Amino acid sequence: MAEGDHHQLTNPALSPPPPLLDPNPNPDPITPTQLQNGHEAPGKLEISPKSEEFMEAKLLKQKFEMLKSLDRNSRRRSPRLVENGGGESSGNTANSGKPPLKKQKSGRKISFFIGDRVPPDEARRRWPWRYEENNVHFSGQNNIGHASKCENDDDDEDQLILNIKCHYSQAKVANVVFNLGDCAYIKGPKRGPNYIGRILEFFESEDGEDYCRVQWFFRAQDTVIKDDGISHDEKRLFYSTLMNDNLLDCIVSKVKVVQSAPNVSLKGRPIPECDFYFDMKYSVDYSTFSKVITDTTDLPSPSPPMMTTGIDTDIKCIVDEASNSGLCKPELALLDMYAGCGGMSTGLCFGAKASGINLVTRWAVDMDEAACESLRFNHPETQIRNESAEDFLDLLKEWDRLSKIYANHEVKELKPRVREVDEDKNLKADGKRNHEYEVDKLVDICYGDPTETGKRGIKFQVRWIGYSSKDDTWEPIENLGKCQERIQDFVLKGIKAKILPRPGEVDVICGGPPCQGISGYNRFRNVDSPLDDERNRQIKIFMDIVDFLRPKYILMENVIDILRFANGCLGRYAISRLVHMHYQARLGIMAAGCYGLPQFRLRVFLWGAHPHEILPQFPLPTHNVVIQYGFPSEFERNVVAYDEGQSRDLEKVIVLGDAISDLPPVGNDEIHDNMPYKKSPETEFQKYIRASESDMMGSSSSCTSTCNNPVLYDHLPYPLGNDDYLRICKIPKRKGASFRDLPGIVIGSDNSVRRAEEQSLMPSGKPWVPEYAISFRDGRSTKPFGRLWWDETVATVFCFPDHHSRPILHPEQDRVLTLRECARLQGFPDYYKFCGKLKERYRQVGNAVAVSVSRSLGYSLGMAVQKLSSDKHLMTLPPKFSHSTTIQLKSPSSDI
Ligand SMILES: C[S@@+](CC[C@H](N)C(=O)[O-])C[C@H]1O[C@@H](n2cnc3c(N)ncnc32)[C@H](O)[C@@H]1O
Numbered sequence: 065m066a067e068g069d070h071h072q073l074t075n076p077a078l079s080p081p082p083p084l085l086d087p088n089p090n091p092d093p094i095t096p097t098q099l100q101n102g103h104e105a106p107g108k109l110e111i112s113p114k115s116e117e118f119m120e121a122k123l124l125k126q127k128f129e130m131l132k133s134l135d136r137n138s139r140r141r142s143p144r145l146v147e148n149g150g151g152e153s154s155g156n157t158a159n160s161g162k163p164p165l166k167k168q169k170s171g172r173k174i175s176f177f178i179g180d181r182v183p184p185d186e187a188r189r190r191w192p193w194r195y196e197e198n199n200v201h202f203s204g205q206n207n208i209g210h211a212s213k214c215e216n217d218d219d220d221e222d223q224l225i226l227n228i229k230c231h232y233s234q235a236k237v238a239n240v241v242f243n244l245g246d247c248a249y250i251k252g253p254k255r256g257p258n259y260i261g262r263i264l265e266f267f268e269s270e271d272g273e274d275y276c277r278v279q280w281f282f283r284a285q286d287t288v289i290k291d292d293g294i295s296h297d298e299k300r301l302f303y304s305t306l307m308n309d310n311l312l313d314c315i316v317s318k319v320k321v322v323q324s325a326p327n328v329s330l331k332g333r334p335i336p337e338c339d340f341y342f343d344m345k346y347s348v349d350y351s352t353f354s355k356v357i358t359d360t361t362d363l364p365s366p367s368p369p370m371m372t373t374g375i376d377t378d379i380k381c382i383v384d385e386a387s388n389s390g391l392c393k394p395e396l397a398l399l400d401m402y403a404g405c406g407g408m409s410t411g412l413c414f415g416a417k418a419s420g421i422n423l424v425t426r427w428a429v430d431m432d433e434a435a436c437e438s439l440r441f442n443h444p445e446t447q448i449r450n451e452s453a454e455d456f457l458d459l460l461k462e463w464d465r466l467s468k469i470y471a472n473h474e475v476k477e478l479k480p481r482v483r484e485v486d487e488d489k490n491l492k493a494d495g496k497r498n499h500e501y502e503v504d505k506l507v508d509i510c511y512g513d514p515t516e517t518g519k520r521g522i523k524f525q526v527r528w529i530g531y532s533s534k535d536d537t538w539e540p541i542e543n544l545g546k547c548q549e550r551i552q553d554f555v556l557k558g559i560k561a562k563i564l565p566r567p568g569e570v571d572v573i574c575g576g577p578p579c580q581g582i583s584g585y586n587r588f589r590n591v592d593s594p595l596d597d598e599r600n601r602q603i604k605i606f607m608d609i610v611d612f613l614r615p616k617y618i619l620m621e622n623v624i625d626i627l628r629f630a631n632g633c634l635g636r637y638a639i640s641r642l643v644h645m646h647y648q649a650r651l652g653i654m655a656a657g658c659y660g661l662p663q664f665r666l667r668v669f670l671w672g673a674h675p676h677e678i679l680p681q682f683p684l685p686t687h688n689v690v691i692q693y694g695f696p697s698e699f700e701r702n703v704v705a706y707d708e709g710q711s712r713d714l715e716k717v718i719v720l721g722d723a724i725s726d727l728p729p730v731g732n733d734e735i736h737d738n739m740p741y742k743k744s745p746e747t748e749f750q751k752y753i754r755a756s757e758s759d760m761m762g763s764s765s766s767c768t769s770t771c772n773n774p775v776l777y778d779h780l781p782y783p784l785g786n787d788d789y790l791r792i793c794k795i796p797k798r799k800g801a802s803f804r805d806l807p808g809i810v811i812g813s814d815n816s817v818r819r820a821e822e823q824s825l826m827p828s829g830k831p832w833v834p835e836y837a838i839s840f841r842d843g844r845s846t847k848p849f850g851r852l853w854w855d856e857t858v859a860t861v862f863c864f865p866d867h868h869s870r871p872i873l874h875p876e877q878d879r880v881l882t883l884r885e886c887a888r889l890q891g892f893p894d895y896y897k898f899c900g901k902l903k904e905r906y907r908q909v910g911n912a913v914a915v916s917v918s919r920s921l922g923y924s925l926g927m928a929v930q931k932l933s934s935d936k937h938l939m940t941l942p943p944k945f946s947h948s949t950t951i952q953l954k955s956p957s958s959d960i
Pocket of ligand 1: 402403404405406407408409429430431432435451452453454575576577578602908911912913914
């Protein structure tokens with residue numbers, strides 16, 4: 065579904081869950097892939113090597129309480145397996161080729177319990193929910209027979225059997241003894257691999273069936289990664305808290321699963337002998353891969369009859385671990401890839417600062433010159449690289465190599481300047497010496513082919529003695545063989561000034577790698593293998609940069625199409641690359657309007673975090689907004705939203721008037737880039753958006769926002785040609801007005817537009833309504849020449865204010881929205897100035913990540929850096945966060 069197609073969902077609450085009852089009560093082994101579509105077992109009953117009895121009892125009680133208190137309607141809807149982000153993968157499908165579940169009809173029983181029954185008192189204590197008298201309260205209505213339903217399962221996947229006769233501690237399957245806590249292969253689909261799980265319980269039902277309860281491990285291809293899972297180590301599993309009841313016959317054989325400490329590289333750290341290992345857990349919610357907090361290397365079998373208990377995910381453990389690593393720094397260095405004019409990094413730094421963390425954009429890369437100009441103007445502290453990401457990656461590698469070579473040389477006292485002549489360069493064809501140029505110094509470095517010689521490589525920008533900077537030339541390193549001291553001088557100073565990041569020097573990498581090959585408007589999309597499409601290659605380059613620099617945190621942004629196009633394979637690829645690098649990952653879909661902007665704009669964000677760090681959460685909405693645009697249903701559980709029924713304190717939706725009503729009127733022909741404000745701010749939004757940089761960053765001693773920035777930048781519209789200007793002058797100033805209000809057309813009973821028989825023409829002789837407007841969306845659209853209205857929320861700010869295809873006219877002035885008005889809808893503070901031609905500036909603004917969204921993400925990042933966040937997927941922002949500067953958040957009583 066393309067943007068603009070409506071898939072209306074009330075946000076922040078999602079739709080109610082589907083009915084629970086399963087028409088088929090047969091307890092087939094329910095697989096990781098199936099279960100992930102339901103919910104994690106409440107109470108997070110996880111495995112712990114320390115099976116202390118009190119912990120066990122506590123957790124069981126928790127689970128019991130939760131099961132009883134669960135209110136179906138308060139839970140997020142869980143899409144069914146086949147639709148889900150972590151759904152079926154080939155060969156591992158839950159429903160294809162179901163294993164034989166019935167007991168062997170002929171011959172000897174090959175699986176049965178051995179040893180004594182667990183004494184009834186002990187069984188009741190350890191598995192109380194199985195024996196509760198009133199357990200019918202939370203079992204399904206069809207609680208007859210052997211498989212009853214548990215209300216906690218939205219998708220009726222996890223069947224909790226409640227008609228229990230007794231529990232056992234051991235079973236024998238095909239002559240092998242199984243104890244509680246053992247890991248086993250569980251029958252998989254006919255033509256697929258067996259599943260892998262850990263046995264938590266053995267019990268017999270009143271109707272004589274033997275069961276085991278299994279907690280599942282996921283293979284990479286069982287998760288959201290799907291087909292890309294084949295590139296992962298096939299011995300690597302992902303721990304989950306999903307579990308369910310299965311017939312004992314489903315057990316195939318024993319496997320040894322060990323836990324490996326999380327690490328970005330497993331090189332040099334052999335994993336103990338095992339069939340499988342795991343170092344992360346997986347949750348289908350927000351497609352999350354995160355570290356499992358224990359320091360054991362093996363997953364021991366708790367000696368029977370102990371019940372397995374939870375791995376301790378208490379955040380305190382994470383805090384201790386992280387603080388011991390001594391990685392905290394007062395300033396965090398950010399690299400902004402595909403930076404554009406800097407919307408993403410600017411917001412991240414604002415938000416991090418609001419949380420108390422000094423995140424600084426040290427480097428930014430973009431191949432667009434005008435965008436780099438904007439960055440230079442607004443971020444004088446940043447090293448801005450106007451080059452392609454692929455050249456930047458090659459440069460990083462070369463820079464690291466040069467740094468190692470020259471830094472390891474003893475730093476020599478530089479000799480007084482000597483004449484260093486590039487002889488090769490100055491030899492004439494006849495071998496006679498030309499007049500010599502002398503290298504004064506090297507002033508810059510790049511990788512690529514800046515002078516279009518046809519040869520890529522490392523190049524230095526050379527300043528020549530006796531010449532000015534405008535005579536600088538780019539010289540390949542091979543031509544500077546005799547200028548070793550100059551190179552050393554440049555490299556050593558460059559290392560000191562950190563002109564380029566080296567591995568380990570970047571704390572955060574953010575970026576929105578463009579994927580032009582998936583655009584909904586692009587007819588030439590390579591659906592079969594999108595990653596082979598050159599235009600989608602940047603997502604790979606972005607991940608290669610992450611792989612080389614190994615930052616602590618990553619934030620990738622993209623359009624929803626990466627989850628929609630070709631079964632979402634680009635989004636899956638991005639997660640897969642992070643997990644492959646042993647990074648934690650979490651993916652969310654966020655709507656800009658939910659963070660205090662009058663714009664819907666839905667985007668995908670992917671967090672990555674080094675295993676030594678805490679994986680940042682997603683910030684819950686601050687504003688009550690209806691999400692209008694579709695997202696793929698299988699990623700529904702990635703939408704950053706409150707659960708249905710969850711208590712929330714949301715502010716009223718922001719509308720166009722809130723954002724721009726204070727701006728001075730300008731005409732279609734306005735040419736001034738700067739002008740006075742003329743009016744005071746009228747709304748909270750306007751006060752906030754006029755704040756100074758120091759207020760936003762919290763560096764001023766008092767609130768100075770309104771007086772600091774008396775000049776209004778960029779408040780001019782893209783000028784319309786004469787005919788279009790005359791047309792828009794005729795569009796009435798009222799809500800919903802559009803080209804349909806122009807003369808010369810009639811509107812049929814089916815709401816479609818056609819030309820009237822009698823035509824009135826414009827002074828130019830053209831019709832008032834151009835043909836494209838009539839034929840747009842079969843004549844049914846209201847968008848061409850549409851006027852926005854004060855009480856509306858804009859769909860999305862695009863790269864160009866195209867009044868031919870979308871409503872972008874000012875409510876009461878005859879022009880399109882100005883650049884500043886668009887910038888406000890994107891949450892750019894008024895002090896932020898854009899550079900380049902007007903069209904280029906509109907593009908930068910339309911391309912940007914909405915600053916209010918990145919600011920809220922920056923806050924979550926800052927909380928994670930300070931180890932103040934929990935291991936839950938979502939966090940709540942401080943009250944009034946979206947329209948309060950850092951100064952105001954620091955001293956809430958201050959007023960702007
Ligand atoms: C969606 S915009 C990024 C917006 C930016 N994140 C922000 O919030 O303002 C994508 C940017 O990628 C840049 N770009 C496209 N291909 C590139 C490449 N191969 N290397 C570097 N930059 C590239 C474009 O010039 C554009 O500015």
